[in-house]
Amino acid sequence: MEISWGMVIIIALIVAIIACAIASGSMKTVHTATSAKHYEKEGSFSLTNKVDNHINTTQQRIHHEKSTPPPGK
């Protein structure tokens, strides 16, 4: 049984960085208001135009080599 140590370190690093970022973020509570959502009159938002036009579809083919067992196994 083999352990991919590179993968272990990367996953642990990501989890630790996210935890630290959340904790650091909780120390900053002062920010500039950028939205007025709380003050939007109820039911005042109206969508007056809605268009979804399909232009084209592109394809990308990716060839995956069949995994072959390493020699000697």
Place this chain on the structure above:
Amino acid sequence: MASQINNYQCPACTGPLHYVGTSDKLECDYCGSSYSIPEIEKLYAEQEAKAKEEYAAAQAAGEGWDNSNLTSWGEEANGMKVYSCPSCGAELITDETTAASSCPYCGNNNVVPGQFEDTLKPDKIIPFKITKEQAIAGLQEHYKGKKLLPKSFISGNSVQEITGVYVPFWLFDGSASADVQYRAEKTHSERHGDDEIIFTEHWDVARSGHAAFADVPVDASSKMPSGHMDSIEPYDYSDLRDFSTAYLPGFLADKYDISIEDSASRADVRFENTILSDLAQTVTGYSSVSVVNKNVRIKRGKVEYALFPVWMLSTKWNDQTYTFAMNGQTGKMVGDLPIDKGRLVGMFFKWFIPTAAIVAVISMFMG
């Protein structure tokens, strides 16, 4: 002029009255009497009318003070306001934007004369609901659960200053319309033997819409940190009342020194971001969306002038001052806190080591 109302004194004992949010009354600390706002307003209106008559009669009889030999402050008066405490007579100086204060000699709560005359008078006010004790307790609550806060910040500092301030706000009404074009993509993949084919659909998307806003607040005092004022929103507008100076005693009050014109752009940005966000939420079902072009039109509406209650607290730690603001109506507290770097490193390894061990065990079992 003798008739100017400067403070509110208890009709029973002449002690100073101050507004108490929990009872919604003006209360006297000396004799314990309490009065509703309409009661006091009516009483003082009568007293003011009477004083005006007496003053006019005294002037007509030649009994007025001779102040011809007094000199003015001249240029020194720029940015200052001088007034006499109506309780003890002390001459007090405040800056020109302070509208309510307390006398350092007798502790009487004063409304600075003339600060709300004419166009400067606010339309609305939200009275204080949170007491000073609740505000101090709120700061301790603000520290709770902050794992990166230095221990010495909690143990080694105390509230240096706490002030209840009525902060001036402009309340902007308006509406926003926008036309936005997006470029969007949908992707899906199919497997054919050893080949994977990724299909990407390209779409042109357009949305137009309109939204209306009411009473978007923008603080109008340069003395107040805007970030703090933004962060303690929202206020509950069901408590908005017609302005009366009777709510001011016991607190500081500022009048605006940032004009409507200078504040309007901050409201405009909020209108624009909100309509763009509303429209973006209607673009669904795509794996990626980006804005190609947008056209936003802001229509400005009515503006009102209001005073909102704020507790400003400051603490000192490591020679640095930390400022906190609490919404005096809802109790929402904000203020940035220092980070202990040692604790940050400790937290990193506290997560890194167990996570690494768990992932290693899982990968071992999965082969």
